[in-house]
Amino acid sequence: MKNIILTGYMGCGKTTVGQRLAERIGYVFADTDGLIEKEQGRSISDIFAQDGEQTFRAMETALLNKALCDGKDGLVIATGGGLPVRAENRELIKRLGTVVYLRVKPETVYERVKGDTSRPLLQCENPLERIKGMLLQRSPAYETADFIIDADSLSPEEAAAEIEECLKWKGSAKS
Ligand code: S3P
Numbered sequence: 001m002k003n004i005i006l007t008g009y010m011g012c013g014k015t016t017v018g019q020r021l022a023e024r025i026g027y028v029f030a031d032t033d034g035l036i037e038k039e040q041g042r043s044i045s046d047i048f049a050q051d052g053e054q055t056f057r058a059m060e061t062a063l064l065n066k067a068l069c070d071g072k073d074g075l076v077i078a079t080g081g082g083l084p085v086r087a088e089n090r091e092l093i094k095r096l097g098t099v100v101y102l103r104v105k106p107e108t109v110y111e112r113v114k115g116d117t118s119r120p121l122l123q124c125e126n127p128l129e130r131i132k133g134m135l136l137q138r139s140p141a142y143e144t145a146d147f148i149i150d151a152d153s154l155s156p157e158e159a160a161a162e163i164e165e166c167l168k169w170k171g172s173a174k175s
Helices: 014-025 034-041 046-049 053-069 087-096 106-111 127-142 158-175
Strands: 003-007 028-031 075-078 097-103 147-150
Touching: 003 014, 003 087, 014 028, 014 075, 014 158, 034 046, 034 053, 034 075, 046 053, 046 075, 053 087, 087 097, 097 158, 106 127, 147 158
Parallel strands: 003 075, 003 097, 028 075, 097 147
Antiparallel strands: none
């Protein structure tokens, strides 16, 4: 048993799908944003505003290193949308387990996150353009995942079921 790591852009459903997946396969759900907020005792928005994005990125890397050192196992981990952008983090999540990218279109993201003020990187004049640009830039990093799920038209349960199928396939392909 190792971990399942869910990656993807903001609003792709990592948290909801991750919770469903964890229930289905009997793993424990964790999310990097939530763990950082708990450890820091402040919100992601406050961390960005007070210490800047790079400090937040260093916290993400430190968290992954700690999970590896602790030999964490049996977790479904939802990651912050920017986490796989750092090459070091991509290496760390591969070592932690199977990486699954939940891919969604910019328009899907926009519909899901508009009006949400908790994501500092999307507090701008034209969020849809920002989303399109960031997705284009980040796609190569996301696409290094072991599996890619096109999640635009899937319910969280359907996406979780699809991931479960991929994991079964991976299991049998190995044996
Ligand atoms: C970020 C995504 C957020 C959070 C932070 C930065 C990003 O997580 O880590 O606001 O750079 O894409 P979610 O993907 O869970 O919204």
